[in-house]
Amino acid sequence: MNRPFVLVVDDEPQIRRLLAITLEAAGYQVMAAVTGQEGLVLAAQHRPELVILDLGLPDLSGQEVLRRLREWTQTPVVVLSVQDDEAGKVAALDAGADDYVTKPFNTDELLARLRTALRHAARGKTEAPVFIAGDLVVDLASRRVTRKGQPVKLTATEYALLRLFIQHAGKVLTHHHILESVWGPGHTGQTHYLRVYVARLREKLEPDSTRPRLLQTEAGIGYRLVV
Amino acid sequence: MTERDRPNPDALLAAIQSEAARAQRGRLKVFLGMCAGVGKTYAMLAAARRELAAGRDVVVGYLETHGRKETDALAVGLPQIPRRTGEYRGVALAEFDLDATLARRPQLVLVDEFAHTNTPESRHPKRWQDVMELLDAGLDVFTTLNIQHIESRAEAVRQITGATIHETVPDTALAGAEFELVDLPPDELRARLAGGKVYLPERAATAQDAFFRAGNLAALRELALRFAADRAGQDVLIYRHTHGIATPWKSGQRLLVAVSPSPSSASLVRWTRRLAGELHAPWVAVYVERPGALSAEDQARLARHLALAQELGAEIVTTTDDDVVRGLLRAAREQNASQIIVGKPAGWRGFDWFRSGAMLSRLIRESGQIDVHIVRAEGEQISPRPARPLAGEAFNPRSYLAALGVVLAVTLFNALLEHWFGGHLLANQSLALIYLLSVVVLALFVGRGATLVAATATALLWDYFFTEPRGSFRITNAGDAMMFATYFIVAVAMGQLTARIRSQQNAERQREHRATALYLLTRELAESADLAQLLAVVIRQVGETFHAAVALSLPETPAANLPAPYFASTWPLNEKEQTVAVWAFQHRQPAGRGTDTLSSAEGLHLPLVAGERAAGVLSLKFANPAPLAPPQRDLLEAFVRQIALVLDRQRLRDAEVGAQLVAESERLGKTLLNSVSHELRTPLAAINTAASGLHNAGPLNPAQQALTNELEEATGRLNRLVQNLLNLSRLEAGHLKPNPDWHDLRDVIAAARQSLGPVLTNHPVTLDLPPELPPVKLDAVLTEQILVNLLGNAARHTPPGTPVAVRARLAAGRLEPEVADNGPGLAAGLVARCFDKFQRGPAAAAGGTGLGLSLVKGFAEAQGGSVSAANRPGGGACFTVRLPSAKMPPVPEETE
Helix, strand or coil: CCCCEEEEECCCHHHHHHHHHHHHHCCCEEEEECCHHHHHHHHHHHCCCEEEEECCCCCCCHHHHHHHHHHHCCCCEEEEECCCCHHHHHHHHHCCCCEEEECCCCHHHHHHHHHHHHHHHHHCCCCCCEEEECCEEEECCCCEEEECCEECCCCHHHHHHHHHHHHCCCCEEEHHHHHHHHCCHHHCCCHHHHHHHHHHHHHHHCCCCCCCCCEEEECCCEEEECC | CCHHHCCCHHHHHHHHHHHHHHHHCCCEEEEEECCCCCCHHHHHHHHHHHHHHCCCCEEEEECCCCCCHHHHHHHCCCCECCCEEEEECCEEEEECCHHHHHHHCCCEEEECCCCCECCCCCCCCEHHHHHHHHHHCCCEEEEEEEHHHEHHHHHHHHHHHCCCCCCCECHHHHCCCEEEEECCCHHHHHHHHHCCCCCCCCCCHHHHHHHCCHHHHHHHHHHHHHHHHHHHHHHHHHHHHHCCCCCCCCCCCCEEEEECCCCCHHHHHHHHHHHHHHHCCCEEEEEEECCCCCCHHHHHHHHHHHHHHHHCCCEEEEEECCCHHHHHHHHHHHCCCCEEEEEECCCCCHHHHHHHHHHHHHHHHHCCCCEEEEEECCCCCCCCCCCHHHCCCCCCHHHHHHHHHHHHHHHHHHHHHHHHHHHHHCCHHHHHHHHHHHHHHHHCCCCHHHHHHHHHHHHHHHHHHHCCCCCCCCCCCHHHHHHHHHHHHHHHHHHHHHHHHHHHHHHHHHHHHHHHHHHHHHHHHHHCCCHHHHHHHHHHHHHHHHCEEEEEEEECCCCCCCEEECCCCCCCCCHHHHHHHHHHHHHCCCEECCCCCCCCCCCEEEEEEECCEEEEEEEEEECCCCCCCHHHHHHHHHHHHHHHHHHHHHHHHHHHHHHHHHHHHHHHHHHHHHHHHHHHHHHHHHHHHHHHHHHHHCCCCHHHHHHHHHHHHHHHHHHHHHHHHHHHHHHHHCCCCCCCEEECHHHHHHHHHHHHHHHHCCCCEEEECCCCCCCEEECHHHHHHHHHHHHHHHHHHCCCCCCEEEEEEEECCEEEEEEEECCCCCCCCHHHHCCCCCCCCCCCCCCCCCCHHHHHHHHHHHCCCEEEEEECCCCCEEEEEEEECCCCCCCCCCCC
């Protein structure tokens, strides 16, 4: 398989070097840009398959770069941000980023998220009819959920929620996105709906609901179905 | 409402303002009687007992029962403030103790005899001023008063009874007071008098009989009743105004009364006050200053009259003109007066009659649209004034000698002339003209008296030496006689005219000098760069202009309540003067010599009031102890206003600079924090990524694996430390704003455990949570940090293998997560102090900054909660966090 082409946009030379080393070791082709403007130009010229975008750029804000990118391409974008910038990450995700990584980041985590993003981009809108994770089997065609062979009863909303997660398996979903998709645009402030329903889902689907392995909370941002 | 029916907006505003002022001030209730003996004190005590029974804090400030048993009986049970003992002229006295009452701060004070005059060493000369101070401090007061003591009625009482009243209370002191009329029919009063139940200390028996005649009592009673009715009418008016009830608007009336040093002015002022009260019209008192100084006695009388007018509620206006009528009319037009009140001359002594009559006719003729009241007003008897030409000037013997010298010199000159030219060629009329010239020139240099002497002397000398027959005072020639008469009149008139021009010039020069002084002060104040220079300018200018030693006292900080003397003052204040200055500062009223308060002080202390607050106190010790002339007082007031404005401006500037500095330093702090955060984290991120990348770079031998693990663990610790430090900085700077949202507590716990990673490897964590724990509202980031620090502490301070328990309870609107372990627990004494910064346990493993728990406390408190530590009964430590929680809004249920 050919080596996917990744564009890294970050003003810190250390980060650029590290990412270059790590990604090339993992089999990617890496090009780097120092400023947002440069990133936009290179993206337009070379059409990368994935963009890693730092949110703290000096010239344009990461948001702005993302917005301009999304004007003409659906290339997956993974944003890089610092620990306390939940608001920036949420805003970026809602504005069209596919995932995020927090500095200092774990290489495994980064690579996993890159893979997920690429996979989703490649697949497009078509879905596999059956989703399997551990002893959980979800038949999306017939709307049946079984765990260890036993059927699991889910309410309509719970099922809708699970289906949303499965559709974006591996990717982070913001509260806003989930609430809007499952409950509708008027409910985007009701975070407690999410807490209650995710707790219920975990109760029904996870082996140990106190240490969830499937439905993971990304504090301050949203949830991620981990595969 | 028609135009006419709309309430007068000015009156409305005044009513609202007076109501607001009344709300903060204490309320005054006056028990008013027509004269002594009607039972005012008794009524006051009865009312006070009712208040006491209703639960109010009532105290007797001063009570004069004159030994009457029934009154004494009523006073039993009311707490009394002991009187202040003192001595005056060898007589021991007990006076009302104002300071003790202010210190005691009761809700209601009883102060008998409102019009009483205090002994000289008291703070205020009059008891009603003491009561004003009580009211200003917010205390309510009951007091007693006779109708004769009310200023505006004093004249009427004098007319009724024939006795002059000395102790009066100005009507302004009674503004806003509630009146209870204590009435007694005159026959009953006389019966009481006969029965010995009325005590009158000052009057002889005969005077008593005269005072208590039936006719007098009836008239006094009517006066008192009218007064009470009038006040009731005023209250109704105020009520109507504030409630917008249409009221006949007595619009446009404005009275103007001419005030002069003449003794009849005082009763004129009172008359005007009564008329103004009846018409509900404002009134102005005008003094027309004429060129030429007044005698000290006249000045004092004038000041008294102006003060009286001000006390009675008039606006004071001073104007200058050498023509009284013109000045008066000009002031009347400027003030939009609709009526002028002047006095009818009391006596018709010779020249006075002519002058006054002419003046009055002119006034009437030239007043145009303004009505003129000519009122007969009586004044006190005074000694006949000295002859007018000499009035108002100091006797200067030198000028008289100079005049005589000049006269003699001119006489010799004339004799010489005659000798040279011979008697035929030089008529003696020409010599008379030379004398005249000399008198006129002399008038330019000496005063009126000397000029008069010179005129007389020259006339006589001319008569003696230069008219036929020579050497005698007889005049034979008719022409010479006419000449003599005419010469005399002309010389005197010319002399007087010239002297008057000169004194006018002097007055002008003085006025110019005052205006220049004010202008110079204002200019220097505007130009001063900093506060020290400004204050030096102030002290110098004031000292020079008023010929006084000056002290300036300013509060140390803008909010301080006590002024401290400024070091550059020219007059060092001793303790007594300082207390007077402090009083003036705190009460925002002038105090000291020449004022109502503490007038035995050496100097005059004026508070520099700008707006609501006093910015300082200006104290002056005059070189000349005589009281200030009105123009000087005006100038001093203008100075004080300017200085106060400038000080206030300085204070505002300082506040602005201070606020700018604070804002700037906050901005810098934030920037620094952000950049440090970024700078520290970037290399950390690099190390962490590199370390984790090593794993993925290829297979590692066990040693490499172990080293990489160390790297990762170390960076994890460093990261947490940096996080803690930055959090602490944010907490200290107050930048922490909690962001509460609904969260599942289990998520937060899981995130904390994840963040700690390898630290918890040897410490199994058990969870004990209520099964149906609903989402709780908290700040996830802060709470996660709380748990990270608590769990990390538990791991660090307990031996490996010790389990750590995380429990949570939701009770009564509070969430109580708890972290407990079975380790050694907290050392005794550390339980309370463990949340202090840089506090570390004695047996703590190396490493750790001692900041963790203080962060926990800060984060808990930032969310409106708290944290506490305790040792568990079975061993080990337990940290409980209490966070406020809200009830979750309902989640719509679905059926399926």
